[in-house]
Amino acid sequence: MPDDGAFAPQFVSARHRDETAELGMWVFIATEVLLFGGLILGYCVYRHAYPAAFAAASRHTEIAIGTANTAILLTSSFLVACAVDAFAEETRKTCVALLSGAILLGSLFIVLKGIEYAGEYREHLVPGLDFKFSGELANGATLFFIFYFVATAIHALHMMVGIGLLMVLARLILRAPTARHRAALHSAALYWHFVDVVWIFLFALIYLPGRTA
Amino acid sequence: MWRKWIPFWHSGVSLHGGDVDMLFIGLLIASLLVLGLLFFLLTLFCVRYRASNDVDRDHRITKSWRWEVGWTAASLAGFLVLFVWGAEIYFQIYRTPPDELSVFVVAKQWMWKVQHSGGQSEINALHIPVGRPIRLVMASQDVIHSFFIPAIRLKHDVVPGRYQDLEIEVDKPGHYHLFCAEYCGTEHSGMTGEIVAMGAPDYATWLATQTPADSLTQEGGALFRELGCSGCHGAGSKIHAPSLDGLYGRPVPLSDGSFVTADDKYIRDSILLPRSQIAAGYQPLMPSFEGKVSEEQLLRLILYIKSLGGPHP
Amino acid sequence: MNEESYLNAGYTLRSWFLTTDHKRIAILYFASLLFFFSIGGLAATAIRIELATPQADLVSSDMYNRLFTMHGVIMVWFFLIPSIPNTLGNFIVPLMIGARDLAFPRLNLLSWYLFILGGSVTLLAVAAGGIDTGWTFYTPFSTLYSNSYVAVAVTGVFISGFSSILTGLNFIVTIHRLRAPGLTWYRLPLFIWSLYATSVILVLATPVLAMTLVLIVVERLLGVGIFDPKIGGDPLLFQHLFWFYSHPAVYIMILPGMGVINELVSCFSRKAVFGYKFVAWASLAIAAVGFLVWGHHMFVSGQSLLASLVFSFMSFIVAVPSAIKVFNWTATLHKGSIRFDAPMLYALAFIGLFTIGGLTGLFLACLAYDVHATDTYFVVAHFHYIMVGGMVTAYFGGLHYWWPKITGRLYSEYWARIAAVLIFVGFNLTFFPQFILGAEGMPRRYHVYPPEFQLWNVLSSGGASILAIAYLLPLFYLAYSLFFGARAPANPWDAPGLEWQTPSPPPEFNFVSQPVVTRPPYQYTPDFHAEPQNA
Numbered sequence A: 001m002p003d004d005g006a007f008a009p010q011f012v013s014a015r016h017r018d019e020t021a022e023l024g025m026w027v028f029i030a031t032e033v034l035l036f037g038g039l040i041l042g043y044c045v046y047r048h049a050y051p052a053a054f055a056a057a058s059r060h061t062e063i064a065i066g067t068a069n070t071a072i073l074l075t076s077s078f079l080v081a082c083a084v085d086a087f088a089e090e091t092r093k094t095c096v097a098l099l100s101g102a103i104l105l106g107s108l109f110i111v112l113k114g115i116e117y118a119g120e121y122r123e124h125l126v127p128g129l130d131f132k133f134s135g136e137l138a139n140g141a142t143l144f145f146i147f148y149f150v151a152t153a154i155h156a157l158h159m160m161v162g163i164g165l166l167m168v169l170a171r172l173i174l175r176a177p178t179a180r181h182r183a184a185l186h187s188a189a190l191y192w193h194f195v196d197v198v199w200i201f202l203f204a205l206i207y208l209p210g211r212t213a
Numbered sequence B: 001m002w003r004k005w006i007p008f009w010h011s012g013v014s015l016h017g018g019d020v021d022m023l024f025i026g027l028l029i030a031s032l033l034v035l036g037l038l039f040f041l042l043t044l045f046c047v048r049y050r051a052s053n054d055v056d057r058d059h060r061i062t063k064s065w066r067w068e069v070g071w072t073a074a075s076l077a078g079f080l081v082l083f084v085w086g087a088e089i090y091f092q093i094y095r096t097p098p099d100e101l102s103v104f105v106v107a108k109q110w111m112w113k114v115q116h117s118g119g120q121s122e123i124n125a126l127h128i129p130v131g132r133p134i135r136l137v138m139a140s141q142d143v144i145h146s147f148f149i150p151a152i153r154l155k156h157d158v159v160p161g162r163y164q165d166l167e168i169e170v171d172k173p174g175h176y177h178l179f180c181a182e183y184c185g186t187e188h189s190g191m192t193g194e195i196v197a198m199g200a201p202d203y204a205t206w207l208a209t210q211t212p213a214d215s216l217t218q219e220g221g222a223l224f225r226e227l228g229c230s231g232c233h234g235a236g237s238k239i240h241a242p243s244l245d246g247l248y249g250r251p252v253p254l255s256d257g258s259f260v261t262a263d264d265k266y267i268r269d270s271i272l273l274p275r276s277q278i279a280a281g282y283q284p285l286m287p288s289f290e291g292k293v294s295e296e297q298l299l300r301l302i303l304y305i306k307s308l309g310g311p312h313p
Numbered sequence C: 001m002n003e004e005s006y007l008n009a010g011y012t013l014r015s016w017f018l019t020t021d022h023k024r025i026a027i028l029y030f031a032s033l034l035f036f037f038s039i040g041g042l043a044a045t046a047i048r049i050e051l052a053t054p055q056a057d058l059v060s061s062d063m064y065n066r067l068f069t070m071h072g073v074i075m076v077w078f079f080l081i082p083s084i085p086n087t088l089g090n091f092i093v094p095l096m097i098g099a100r101d102l103a104f105p106r107l108n109l110l111s112w113y114l115f116i117l118g119g120s121v122t123l124l125a126v127a128a129g130g131i132d133t134g135w136t137f138y139t140p141f142s143t144l145y146s147n148s149y150v151a152v153a154v155t156g157v158f159i160s161g162f163s164s165i166l167t168g169l170n171f172i173v174t175i176h177r178l179r180a181p182g183l184t185w186y187r188l189p190l191f192i193w194s195l196y197a198t199s200v201i202l203v204l205a206t207p208v209l210a211m212t213l214v215l216i217v218v219e220r221l222l223g224v225g226i227f228d229p230k231i232g233g234d235p236l237l238f239q240h241l242f243w244f245y246s247h248p249a250v251y252i253m254i255l256p257g258m259g260v261i262n263e264l265v266s267c268f269s270r271k272a273v274f275g276y277k278f279v280a281w282a283s284l285a286i287a288a289v290g291f292l293v294w295g296h297h298m299f300v301s302g303q304s305l306l307a308s309l310v311f312s313f314m315s316f317i318v319a320v321p322s323a324i325k326v327f328n329w330t331a332t333l334h335k336g337s338i339r340f341d342a343p344m345l346y347a348l349a350f351i352g353l354f355t356i357g358g359l360t361g362l363f364l365a366c367l368a369y370d371v372h373a374t375d376t377y378f379v380v381a382h383f384h385y386i387m388v389g390g391m392v393t394a395y396f397g398g399l400h401y402w403w404p405k406i407t408g409r410l411y412s413e414y415w416a417r418i419a420a421v422l423i424f425v426g427f428n429l430t431f432f433p434q435f436i437l438g439a440e441g442m443p444r445r446y447h448v449y450p451p452e453f454q455l456w457n458v459l460s461s462g463g464a465s466i467l468a469i470a471y472l473l474p475l476f477y478l479a480y481s482l483f484f485g486a487r488a489p490a491n492p493w494d495a496p497g498l499e500w501q502t503p504s505p506p507p508e509f510n511f512v513s514q515p516v517v518t519r520p521p522y523q524y525t526p527d528f529h530a531e532p533q534n535a
Ligand code: HEA
Pocket: B030, B031, B034, B074, B075, B076, B078, B079, C136, C250, C251, C253, C254, C296, C297, C298, C299, C315, C316, C318, C319, C320, C322, C323, C324, C326, C354, C355, C356, C357, C358, C359, C361, C362, C364, C365, C366, C370, C373, C374, C375, C379, C382, C383, C386, C387, C391
């Protein structure tokens, strides 16, 4: 693996630089945990206060799409993990192919999410724009759907950033992988897995209440 | 509480006002002691160890950790005392009031509307008899306000969407400030009023001279018909709705198997958010009156329902 | 001036605005903060003029509400939070730990741009007509009732939050990874420890604020939202989320100041900070426990009494590490060799004013007294004592202390001492009367007030005018020193820290050769052996 040789003067070696970058990503993820943590906490408070309404509203979400998206994201995470493994001069084609797979799956996730949003709009489930909740408990359901849209939209935003990151990396690796890209790929993968884990939480909170019985 | 054993201590104008003042003095003394010690040491060291002064500066043998443990423990002990003292009074101030003489207070941008149960109403003023605990039932029609009477060292926020009980007692006749202490918009600083505390006879006269149109309960009864509540809840209605006679204060079985006590909050929720708690054995037919009744009307409705009797009259 | 200096590394605008040199970025921050401080200060001036009389005479109520909101928002997010970390911290941290830059120089620049963007958006809201919610944005007023530019202003604060996060991230990683050989944790100057603690808060608390602000904007744009009591939402949930950030944020606004005071006190009494390890860990303790006390802003809001009890208790606990610091600074003076240069005057003022502010914080933490004092001028006085008397004083102290290093020039000691004393006097005259006002029951955020409060208000306004002049003084003599001041030697205070081992102003990559550390910090006396403390 060629090393691009140059590293910024504050580092003593390329390795020092890469480890520093990875620590940076971990700290960033800590920030992100708190970002979603605040939101999820709010969700839990209201779910505790309006259990029936949250269960009823949850039954109006598209479990099929939600489950499909979960599977898609898990697979994509797997591909990214493999790509990190396959990062080497000889196997760079495989690495890029794996990344492309993850990018495609990620985009598919976004598309499905869009379809889901459109469906919810048609069913008048968007608070503020067009909200008519046929069942009882309309108030609690409004709260639920506000959370739903805010949380999934912010999550989708993170997905798009992740897709962008992977795209840039795939291009760079295709041209000429260096030791530096290994670190970058590693950090990007961390991020991707994190976004994936957030989704698992969101999935459980959004789609599952009211569907257990 | 134990201030009554302190000679010459003025007791303030209310039950707990004097306690809070005592606490304040206590805090002040503790702070002044700490500050005095600190400033004394600072001055001493600055003078004694100024660079131009020739003194012994050998400090290599200091065992610092003893000092550290010492002042940490001392501060902690001081803090604990203050904490317990403050907490004790706090719990007395905010103890849940029994059902004394109730006065209803509705806060809105930017005035205090007061309703006495006899039907007398006033704006930005509250007349009360002295020496007698009074239960304020407070609600806000729009944003958060805060009911603040500095003279009795008491305040509480009034948050929209819920009732707030507060017990006040003033022991000395007089006029006292009433402030809105939570920022609530343009005229926040104009949302002030007056607490007028009067001896019992004066208060009775005052009540008599205020000409109440109707008692609140009567007005509530009228509303009950106007809004169509009686159409369902009245005797002989075709709709299967619970009778509200004797409801107040009784435990109500809900359709999810739990019980709630039919207090002010429950009745309020039943009117505004009827679907949140369904009485067992009934269909969720009742429409929500959210946006159709004001806080003041709600109070009247509740009083009316209360007047229909309850387990303990 | 040495030719290698970072100031000579380029003269074009580009060499400033696209620089990744932490020292230049610190200067960019310094200039921007001066700007924001002036705006916040002008608003404060208008507030104090208005309050000199009980009636409304200068501005309308709407305008008054906009003034204190703008004052609070700008002073907190666009001045005090970035003040020491982003100017002095940015400049000094790499120098102190013997690094050539921060770990992520480009992120550092991005952080400044985000800060400027956030600031511009907020100023845009101000220019468009202002915002009148108070700096706390309480719902439902801010979301459903206010008809000012809430969404825009909130967006500005939101953006600046990312600037904070990036700065915190950068510091944490830098302090972990870029220390010079031999610079173990217990050899770090305490300024670094306190900035480390600050950064932890920045990284962990700011995202919660960001999310809360998003929810406000959503609620405002859609007309319904999760804090909306009409649909069963809970306005108190907003307060919980807001204070979960904002209480830790007050420690963002004091820990860096405490860090500076460590450096000043030890340098000007020529003695190591007493109880080094206790002070170091006290910073982290404050940061950690500070996350558990937010509910003390809600004692009268209707949260459960039990919750209040716990939050009150934790508030007392969080005061313990602060007490430890105060006592250790005092003990540092003992048997020192004390000089009263301007930075030391600021440091002494800090200790006094911070303690008064902290002790009155205890009044507020004390449940029953807070019932009376909350939302009165007592609170206003409390936080100005800490934030202005404490943090701004520390900022000025640190600025004077490192001024020769940053600019390569010496300022006029004579004028600096006059300014320091004047600030101290003006400050007390402005804010002490506010304690009395609060104890007598004058509510805060009041445009007009009953006449019996006038006396103290007049005193306060008088003090504010002294304070304003005192704050303007440094602007002149510091600017003067830039052009006519004597050249500063590398180590004008004769201090042992690494930042003094390199020329003033430092070369572009800070050190001519990589420094190696073999001693604990604060070795002022040559024959001095580390105290057998903590043994
Ligand atoms: C830098 C900012 C800063 C700092 C460091 C602090 C520090 C503290 N604050 Fe303060 N506070 C604010 C900024 C700050 N605060 C702001 C901005 C508000 C108002 C927000 C708003 O509503 O707009 C506020 C409001 C506020 C409240 C809510 C008031 C209300 O609205 O009702 C409370 C209540 O508990 C409180 C408590 C404390 C305590 C206990 C500390 C402690 O950390 C202080 C610890 C320090 C000491 C105690 C001094 C040193 C100790 C000794 C010398 C020990 C010896 C003493 C004894 C043995 C008695 N603060």
